[in-house]
Amino acid sequence: MKKLSLLMLLSVFVFCGCSNDDDEVKNEVRISFENKLTEEESEFISNSTEVSGAYFKDTFNDPQNYVTFDYYYSTTYGYSFAGFTYTNMTNHPYNCQPNCGSAKSGKVYMGVYSNKYTPAQMTIINPQYSIKGTWITNSKNAYVGMTEGDGYARAFKTGDWYKVTATGYDDNxxxxGETSILLADYKSDTDKPINEWIWFDLTSLHNATKISFMPDSSDFNEYGMNTGAYFCLDNITLIEK
Known part of the structure; x- marks a missing residue:
């Protein structure tokens, strides 16, 4: 009888332990624009007429309405964008536009250009979710500038670096908080920038509803950063609170 009671007690303990583990599983969402572009070598382009400084300003949401992304564009010297866009470009005709070669998964990724005048900021509009992280890599523009120089940027050497900082803000x-990731870290003259997708952990910003991304570089002058301010994101991931 004592053995039976002990067995029943252990069974209840094991059952409760498993139940608690199941309760801790949280749903994750990956932001995707995979079905938004019907043509190859294309990108999102807005026709907004709202003016913001030297740019027109607009926003766009992901297809499931989890996140709003800030977007700017100009046609002064041909089309150029700032903030966020989504694209499937593999060989952009203009080196200064986002071009990562291929997405982390699927064909569509996010191109980003960010500076203090046109910061790339995303806003989580579904209050049940917070940011977990994103895959990130260098654009062709920044990579060429760091490895070869391009008339604006100089080729990197020992001690040079390129990073992207994500800063989180609340509704007010x-x-x-903020966190950074290095996309180039030259310990020697023969080092190279990142040329593959790497994970950018953003869990430290879980209390943020707005997240801005800003690049920075050791190559700068009195006017600002010389290295291209373009980089690419894919599979931005949210997690249930």
């Missing part, structure tokens, strides 16, 4: 615009 208060900063809740």
């Amino acid at each position: 615009g208060n900063k809740v």
Whole structure:
């Protein structure tokens, strides 16, 4: 009888333990624009007429309405964008536009250009989710500038670096934290920038509803950064709170 009671007690303990583990599983969402572009070698282009400085300004949401992305464009010297766009470009005719060669998964990825005048900021509009992370890599523009120089940027050497910083804000615009990732870290003259997709952990910004991405480089002058301010994101991932 004692053995039977002990067995029943252990069974209840094991069952409860498994139940608690199941309760801790949280749903994740990957932001995707895979079905939004019907033509190859294309990108999102807005026709907004709202003016923001030297740019027109617009926003766009992901297809499931989890996130809003800031977007800017100009046609002064031909079309150029800032903030976020989504694209399937593998060989952009203009080197200054986003071009990562291929997406992390599927064909469509996010091109990003960010500076203090046109910051790339995303806003989580589904309150049940927070940011977990994203895959990130260099654009062709920044990579060529760091490895060869391009008339603006100089080729990197020992001690040079290129990074992207993500800063989180709450609904009131208060900063809740920031975290950075290196896309180039030259320990020697023969090092190279990142040329593959790597994971950018953003869990430290889980209390943020707005996240801005800003590049920075050791190559700069009195006017700002010389290295291209373009980089690419894919599979931005949210996690249930």
